Amino acid sequence: MKLGILGTRHVHAEGLAACVELCGSTVVGATERDAEAAKEWTHSPLMSFDELLEASDAIIVAGTNRERVEDTLSVCRAGMSVLSEKPVSAGAEDLARLVAEADASLIMVALPVRFAASLQQARAAIQAGSIGTPLAARGTNQGQYPGTWFGDMAEAGGGAMQDHIVHLSDVLCWMLDDKITRSYARTSAVMHPDLGVETEGLVTLDFDSGFFASIDSSWSRPQTYPTWGNVWLEIVGTEGRLRINPMATHLDVFDDTVGKQRDMGYSDDNMTREMVRAFIEFATDGGTAPVTLAEGIHASDTVLASYASAASGRPEPVLAR
Amino acid sequence: MDSSKQPVGIAVIGAGLMGRQHTSSAMACPDVELIGVTAVDARQAHELAAKHGTTDLGSVEAALADDRVEAVIIATPTNTHDELAAAALSAGKHAFVEKPVTRTLEAALELRALARSHDRMLGVGHVIRYFAEYRKIAATLEAGGIGTPAVATLGRRCQQPDWAPDKWHTDMARSGGVAIDMMIHDVDLVRWYFGEPTQVYARVIGSDKHDGLDYALATLTVPGGPICHLHGSWAEPEGFSQSAEIAGSMGMIDYDSRGRGELQLMAHAGTENATALPPPPTGPQDPFQRQLSDFAAAIRTGSTFPGDIDWAIGSLRIALAMVESSDTRDVVNISSLEHFFASQDANLTTAGGVA
Numbered sequence: 149m150k151l152g153i154l155g156t157r158h159v160h161a162e163g164l165a166a167c168v169e170l171c172g173s174t175v176v177g178a179t180e181r182d183a184e185a186a187k188e189w190t191h192s193p194l195m196s197f198d199e200l201l202e203a204s205d206a207i208i209v210a211g212t213n214r215e216r217v218e219d220t221l222s223v224c225r226a227g228m229s230v231l232s233e234k235p236v237s238a239g240a241e242d243l244a245r246l247v248a249e250a251d252a253s254l255i256m257v258a259l260p261v262r263f264a265a266s267l268q269q270a271r272a273a274i275q276a277g278s279i280g281t282p283l284a285a286r287g288t289n290q291g292q293y294p295g296t297w298f299g300d301m302a303e304a305g306g307g308a309m310q311d312h313i314v315h316l317s318d319v320l321c322w323m324l325d326d327k328i329t330r331s332y333a334r335t336s337a338v339m340h341p342d343l344g345v346e347t348e349g350l351v352t353l354d355f356d357s358g359f360f361a362s363i364d365s366s367w368s369r370p371q372t373y374p375t376w377g378n379v380w381l382e383i384v385g386t387e388g389r390l391r392i393n394p395m396a397t398h399l400d401v402f403d404d405t406v407g408k409q410r411d412m413g414y415s416d417d418n419m420t421r422e423m424v425r426a427f428i429e430f431a432t433d434g435g436t437a438p439v440t441l442a443e444g445i446h447a448s449d450t451v452l453a454s455y456a457s458a459a460s461g462r463p464e465p466v467l468a469r
Numbered sequence: 470m471d472s473s474k475q476p477v478g479i480a481v482i483g484a485g486l487m488g489r490q491h492t493s494s495a496m497a498c499p500d501v502e503l504i505g506v507t508a509v510d511a512r513q514a515h516e517l518a519a520k521h522g523t524t525d526l527g528s529v530e531a532a533l534a535d536d537r538v539e540a541v542i543i544a545t546p547t548n549t550h551d552e553l554a555a556a557a558l559s560a561g562k563h564a565f566v567e568k569p570v571t572r573t574l575e576a577a578l579e580l581r582a583l584a585r586s587h588d589r590m591l592g593v594g595h596v597i598r599y600f601a602e603y604r605k606i607a608a609t610l611e612a613g614g615i616g617t618p619a620v621a622t623l624g625r626r627c628q629q630p631d632w633a634p635d636k637w638h639t640d641m642a643r644s645g646g647v648a649i650d651m652m653i654h655d656v657d658l659v660r661w662y663f664g665e666p667t668q669v670y671a672r673v674i675g676s677d678k679h680d681g682l683d684y685a686l687a688t689l690t691v692p693g694g695p696i697c698h699l700h701g702s703w704a705e706p707e708g709f710s711q712s713a714e715i716a717g718s719m720g721m722i723d724y725d726s727r728g729r730g731e732l733q734l735m736a737h738a739g740t741e742n743a744t745a746l747p748p749p750p751t752g753p754q755d756p757f758q759r760q761l762s763d764f765a766a767a768i769r770t771g772s773t774f775p776g777d778i779d780w781a782i783g784s785l786r787i788a789l790a791m792v793e794s795s796d797t798r799d800v801v802n803i804s805s806l807e808h809f810f811a812s813q814d815a816n817l818t819t820a821g822g823v824a
Contacts, residue, residue, distance in 0.1 A: 283674055284684045286700055288622075290716075332670045332800070334688055334696045338619035338718050348619050350696045352672055352686055354798075360672040362686045362698060368620050368716035384684045384704045462800050463670070 149428050152204030153178035154197070154219050155211020156189045158233045159294050160258070160420070164208050165191045167424040176203040181215075201226050206431035208258075212303040213238035213310065217246050224251045229431035231424070233258045235314050235451060236444035238305025243448055246441070247469070256427050256437040257444030261315045261379055262322050263422035264394035270383075271323045273390065280387030282324055285361035287316040291377030293367040299343035307345030309335065309454050312365035314447035316381060317353065318439070320361055321446060323383075328446065330354040332463040333454040339367055351454045354463070374400070375411040394419065445469065476502040477563075477765040480532040482553060483544035484508035484517040486632050486745060487567050487594075491542045494757035496521050500765035504537045509545070510634070529553065533560040540565060540590070540768060542761075546633070547650065548643040551576035554591065558583045563590040563768050565761075569653050569788060570781040572645055577785055578813055581778045592764045595776035595784065597654040598661060599756035600747075602724055606713060609722055610662055616719025618663070618695035623655040625711040626702035627745040630681040638703070639681040641792075646676035647683035648791040652701035656689075656787045657780075658713070663694030665783070669801045671791035676703060687791045708744045779810065 151168050153161060156178050165175045177193040179200045180186040186194055195203065206229040209219045217237045223230040236257055237243045261267055274282060289312040297303035304310055317328060331353050335346035348366040355361070369377050375395070383390040397415035426438040449467045456464040479501045481492045488508060495503040505524030508514035518525035526532045532541060533556060540563035543553045551571045557564040558580070570593045571577040584591035597603055610618065630638035638644040648671065659666060671687035683703040691697055695715065712725040726747060753759070760776070767774035783806045790801040 283679075283682075284672070284686070286686060330798075332688065334690065336619060336696055338617050338695070339716075348696055350620065350688055350698050352670060352688060354672070360686065362672075362688075362700075364620065364622065364698065366620050366696075366716065368721070370716070370719075370721045372720070384682075384702065386679050386682065389704055389706065461668070463798065 149173040149432065150176045150203065150205045152176055152200040152207050153192065154200060154207050154209045154223065155215050156180045157182060157185045157212050157297060158210040159296070159298070160233060161210035162191055163420055164210055164231075164258070164424060167418070167421040168208075170418070170421045171425045171428055173428055176200075197222070201228065204228070206230065206427070209233055212297050213305050214303045217242040220246070220255060221249050224254050227254070229254050229256070229427075231256050231258050231427040232444070234444065235310060235448045236441070237448055238303075238310070240452055243445060243452070247445065250441060252437070252441040253434075255441040256430055257439045257441060258423060259315060259318045259439045259444065259447065260419040260423040261319050261394070262439070263426065264419040265417045266392050266394045267319060267323070270390055270392050274323055274383070274385070278388060279383065279385030279390055282359055282383055282385045284359060285320060285381060285383040287320075287361060287381040288364045289313075289315050289377070289379050290364055290366050290368050292369045292371070292373070293340050293343070293347060299340060299345050301345055304345065306451070306455060307337070307343065307349070308347050308365050308367045309333065309349035309351070309458075310451055311367070313349070313351060313363055313451050313454060315379065316363045317450045318443060318447045319381070320353075320355070321443065324355065324357065324359060326355045326357050326359060327468070328353050328450045328466045329356055329468070330463045330465050331450055331453040331457050333457040335458040346458070349454065349458070351457075353450065372408045374409045442469070473769045475769070476500055477768050478502050478504050478537040478539045479542060480504050480526055480535065480538045481506040481542045481544060482508070482529055482532065484510060484513035485544065487544035489517060490746065490757055491544050491761070492517055492521055492523070494755055494761055495542070496523070497752070497755065498758045498761045498765070500762045504535060505532065507532050529556065533557060533562060539563060540764070543567060546637040546643050547645060548572045548637075551580060554580050555583055558587045558589050558591065561587065561589065565592045565594065565764050567594045568596075568776075568781065569645065569649055569785050570778065571785070572643065572649075574782070574785060574789060577778070577782050581782065584778060590764070590768050590774065591778045592767065592774045593776045593778060593781035594760065595654075595657050595780060596756050596760050597657045598775055599759045601750070601754065602726075603658060603713070606715070606722055606724065607662060610715065614720065615715060615717030615722055618715050618717045620716045621659070621663070621695045621697045622700075622714045623658050623697065623712075624700035624702070625651055625654060625709070626700075626705040627651070627709040628705055628707075629703055630676070630745070632745050636681060639676050641675050641677045644676060645788070645792065646673065646685070647701040647703045648673050648685040648687070649785075649788045651703070652685060652687065652699055652791065653784050653788045655699045655701070656784045659689050659691060659694075659697045659699070660783060660787075663691045663697065665803070665806055666691050666697070666787055667803055669787060669790040669794050669803060671794045673792055673795035685791065685795070687794075689787065709747055711747060779806075
């Protein structure tokens with residue numbers, strides 16, 4: 149299959165392109181409107197939007213959050229399958245437009261965490277009743293400020309919460325077959341007070357079933373942290389407890405050349421590659437998207453409720469669509 | 470002998486998990502003299518006395534009637550603290566009560582008034598500040614070692630409560646569940662490290678739903694402090710552990726008791742290894758012994774005891790607010806402690822009792 153990259157400014161763009169090749173498919177080219185970003189893209193030939201659609205069987209949308217909805221809709225209008233980066237939109241107006249105009253049968257949302265082997269096994273264990281009735285969870289998706297437009301309110305629509313809530317909120321909904329009803333959030337900007345977006349965000353989520361969970365989405369990892377951050381989750385049920393750390397499969401390497409300890413992953417499991425593989429199958433065979441637009445929208449609705457809560461100081465409802 | 474150095478005569482009431490801990494620490498503590506122990510469960514009391522070669526005092530009444538007993542350590546189910554402490558204070562004894570001081574705020578305020586009117590010391594087992602790891606964290610923060618704290622994640626966990634024969638922990642009305650019984654230590658840490666919280670939001674399962682299993686998450690707002698996120702679990706098959714991670718603008722402190730013991734001895738018997746307490750250092754580094762030394766010094770010299778009743782009430786208010794927040798599904802605002810006590814004292818003066 150031939151894939152095109154529409155927008156290259158997301159930090160995941162290059163990794164997604166590499167995973168396309170790991171899956172035995174080809175990246176035919178990329179479209180980048182931003183002149184500076186275009187200079188930095190060396191992975192594949194740059195071309196116009198029309199040329200990209202012409203050359204590709206399916207499209208990966210990997211620009212900024214602000215660009216995402218228009219890019220996704222433009223691919224839909226051409227009747228092509230699209231893998232759209234997370235979050236699905238930067239704000240409420242974009243989200244409403246997506247709901248109104250998008251053809252959900254063509255869209256898969258790029259939420260990769262559920263494709264990690266440990267998460268797949270965890271979901272199977274929960275659904276087999278291994279921990280009884282799930283009651284509560286605590287998760288962290290802490291990282292470092294990614295730089296570039298990620299701290300720019302206009303391009304990103306927020307900071308750490310916009311960047312990092314959706315991974316674990318989506319994984320919990322998917323594992324539990326549940327929906328999030330409310331969010332309570334606390335935010336601050338201690339790590340980078342000059343950005344104008346929150347660099348710390350801590351949310352507590354209520355689910356339809358009565359389940360509750362917290363997610364620390366903060367860009368709070370120090371510069372000397374062994375890696376970019378973490379994805380970690382513990383789930384407590386009536387009969388047992390699950391703890392999931394898809395990044396646990398690494399060696400601790402003490403590296404004087406970089407002046408810090410480094411995590412060196414050794415596992416062949418690659419959640420992004422498996423997500424891209426699932427997208428290629430979806431683009432080929434159709435059917436229900438492996439991560440549906442509705443799931444992506446619910447994750448973004450959760451983020452919006454979290455911003456509303458940070459502003460009001462009280463728990464706020466997640467829009468039920 | 471200098472009377473300020475005279476060991477304080479102590480009786481331990483309760484022979485459960487904490488009663489055994491305090492008895493062991495009191496035996497080793499040079500600042501107290503253990504007169505004996507007593508407990509509702511006569512067999513437990515007898516076994517504990519025999520183990521340490523001390524006296525089974527037979528009853529609380531006998532302990533309080535014993536002139537050698539100057540102070541009692543009350544290590545019984547939380548809901549019984551108020552009656553026992555009131556009896557001790559009324560009998561002219563100093564009282565050291567395990568945390569949480571009482572199950573309700575009203576009961577704690579009554580004890581506070583009673584201790585004042587009898588001019589007796591009333592200390593509470595807010596032991597966390599005697600643990601070397603938490604002292605080192607305090608010193609590191611104090612020295613600005615991680616810059617400005619941004620997010621503090623503090624927690625502790627142990628197995629589904631199985632250590633009390635009558636399973637009193639499973640009764641929210643007696644124990645308050647994991648939020649009030651155990652997370653109060655992390656409330657102590659927040660107050661110690663960062664200051665007084667003004668808002669609490671929490672979600673709590675409650676120990677009365679699933680045979681004691683409990684899990685709670687709380688977010689405390691501290692003006693000028695980091696986002697404070699607390700977790701407590703009575704759902705930990707491996708037994709006790711505690712952890713603290715404080716991320717700041719210039720670095721991060723990461724402490725987790727799991728896998729960091731300098732000595733680990735495990736029997737092959739599986740889950741029987743699970744304990745509900747950290748393995749404390751023995752000897753002079755034993756946090757419970759250090760706490761007891763400070764309490765004895767407060768009695769003898771009038772020195773300040775960090776876990777005094779005002780501190781205890783401050784932490785109990787926050788712990789109770791966690792459960793209230795979860796019950797009401799809303800944020801609970803916390804008035805300033807000074808204001809709270811001022812209004813209580815005003816009530817005492819005008820109404821002659823606790824309003």
